[in-house]
Amino acid sequence: MSTVDDPRKSLEFLQGTLEVLILRSLQTTPNHAYGISQFLERQSEYEFLVDNGSLYPALERLLQRRWITSQWKKTPNGRRAKYYRLTPLGRTRLVAAKSKWMRFVEAMARVLAPVR
């Protein structure tokens, strides 16, 4: 493992981050799995590469916790796809998780920032 970060490689998700990001991606509008991965990749400016092997189990876990629900619907170009949507419970969880992650990121940044 190289000691220097290689900017050509995309970032891996930290434990628990993917679920928060999924919730965030559904905040404004319901979306299907492919749409969620597209959204995350685009929003992170392609820093995150969503691995389907992690995405699907994460969706399943969120369904089981009733943070999201799913429904089969037509996409704009006519293909049927399974759309996920935030539940009210998911929405409150997202708020809590967001503030927690913001604190975490700030704390990380403060610690990692070069000592002046």
Next chain:
Amino acid sequence: MREWWSKICRALDLRSGLENELSEEIEAHLDLMTADNIERGMPPEEARAAARRAFGNRTRTQENAREAWQFPRLETVLGDIRYGLRGIRKSASFSMVVILTLALGIGANTAIFSVVYSVLLRPLPYPNGERLVWLGESTPNAPGISVTWINFEHWRNESDSFLDMAALATTDLTLTGRGDAVLTHAGLVTSRFFQLTGARPALGRLFTDADDTPGAAPTVVVTADFWQRHLGGDASVVGETLRLNGKSYEIIGVLRPGPRFFSRPLDFYLPIGRSRGTSLKRSDHGSMRALGLLKPGATLTEARTNLDAIMQRLALTDPGPEDDHRAYATYLTEERTGEIRPTLLVLMGAVGLVLLIACANVASLLLVRSTARAREIAVRMAIGAGRGRLARQLLTENLVVAAIGGALGLLLASWCLRTLVLIGPVDIPRLSEASLDLPVLTFAASISIVVGLLAGLAPVFTAGRVDLTIALREGSPASGTGRRGQALRSTLVIAEIALTFILAFASGLLIRSLIAAETSNPGFEPQHLLALELQLPESRYKSDANIRQYYGQLSESLRAEPGIEGVGLVMCPPGAGDCGDWWYSILEKPTPARSDVPMTLFNIADGAYFAAARMRVLAGRSFSDADRAEGSPVAVINAELARQSWSDPQLALGQHLKVGGPYAEGPTLEIVGVVANVSQMGLDAEQMPTFYYPFSQKPSSAMVVMIRTNGDPAQWTGAARRHVSAIDRNVPIQSLRSAEDWLGATLKRRRFATLLLGLFGALAMVLVSVGIYGVINYWVSTRQREIAIRLALGAQRSRILRWATFDATRLAALGIVLGAIGAWGASGWLKSLVFGVTEHSPLMLLVAAAAVIAVAALAASIPLWRATHTDAVENLHES
């Protein structure tokens, strides 16, 4: 919590659905990606391939997603099961013993439970069978006698505890006009009977209230079986007539085949109200009983109180000789199984003990093995397996073994059950319906699990206490042999011996009782005695003179047959049971109080009967030609009736027996003789007081002709048939069998119960010997080296033997003492099954003790022999 719930739901019924949905979702994902690629200008083929590449490993994605909805523990449980199976294969002979022991225990229990379920527990095959109540009347000393028509009508109309009520009785009628005369069995019922028992017509209709009133045209509803056998299964029989006892009955319907209600198969039904409805007196009895359907929510006690209130009211408004009669009400299920219930419960208890012994055995074997596995367990603990995880694994292993044992047990049970149904007495209701159905399978599964857990607990408890440092030290042979394990094993052996003792005691008592019953003096000579049961058709033999003449002629012609030494007539031969009982009193004795009037069986016989049966006349004489029809009425009583009133049979002669007692109508008979008691109710029944009417003064159309032959009575059956049909071919023969058959039939249930209990006793002996062998063998093998050293130092073999047997003897003694206490306590349960001996038989305790000691000694002798013949030199060299 919520997560778990949704997992359970999904695991239960959505598995395959989820799998499909996931597939479809991924398909959509690929399609959407392909579409985007095409939009970017890729050719379709390439776009699809690119999408697949970008998606990644589809199988892994599916597997990962699947895991999210699975129970992670399932995997480990499956692992434990696999591990358990491997363990079974690895120590095949050990596992074999354990599995066989369990299979025997579970199999025997399942088979007996199946019988108990079918006979005692299974709901009756009628709609609302659990609310059907059997109704009769009760006198202060005779519960459950017949109900009279008037009382029944009042109950039916005035009771508010019942939704519906029907009266029923049976009778025998002679069918003529369709080939030879045949004796047929009829059910006499009110119209509601069919609704209550769920019977439906296949053809025509059933009775209505109009058929069931006096003066209605005579109608009959035939059973499906009778329709097939006698009416050729012809659909046009509805509207035809049957000649029964010389009267014509119109066939109005044919029943569908269905569950039987009466214990004997019936040919047809007649409306009972048509003939009985004219009855006027509340004391006019006629073997009628009633069937009631309780209102939902009404209790049996309420129903009884309700009917009793009606009876009390009737006593005031319509007083009669039976004003002290009350209602008898019991659930039909209990009425049907009351007699066999104690026997089956004793058997179930006994087989339960066998299962406990099997359990103790397996526990003790598993303990021995867990000691041997102490190292393996220690290693697992050393590398970090938690105590709970280990316990779970051991339990899973035991459950696997129990499951295999249970499956094998089921096989065994299905075989046993078939044998049981074959050899079981036919008079046990619904025995033939016993099968391995759902409730029985559930029972088998639950006892397998309980046994697995019970037997598995012992090693689990000790497994937690393994001392790692000792167990892991190389070459310590006694690793894991804690005091605790040893004590537990000893306790188990004591328990096994005690339980076996109880079973040995119980089966000993039953075997002793059976011997007593088989060899009990029946009071007459049943060998070489043929019993020919006849029922003269009423239409042809209307008057007493006709009946007397027929039987007189038959007796004469049979006496002329070579090899026949005597011919006598009796209404109710020994072993035939209760053919009627009634109150009586002795005129010369003080008049008994109304509630103390004694009861006696009554019978009818001619003078030749006592000689033909070789019954001893204890005092006076038997009947003679002097007892003419129009002469003064006489009676012969049995020794038991004489004993109840006189110190010496001679004193009874010349005194007078009032039939019906002081408060009911009945003739007064002069006692002319006292004869020996015979086994009327069966070889294993108590003696009942009985008196005999002379056939000449009270002729009956239904008699049994007792024929004394000078050889095997079977040789004269042909001759008997010939003589009967030579006189009148319209007289049907009801039965023709030896007196020994009549008597032997009374012991069928006893033989059945004794055989089973004996088998359970034997099974217990086998199991306990395996258990004792195991424990002693283990003791010897752990002390092999110590024994070798002692021998090498010059110890005598007898000394070693004494040392080795000391422990075993102590265990056996303790087990026997506990068993004796248990057997003494449990013997009360056996009271109803014991005959000829007391259930508190000290001799039987000694016999049981001797049997258990013998088995224990035999089982211990093999390892003990090995112990005392240890080759000291070789053994010490080895190690």
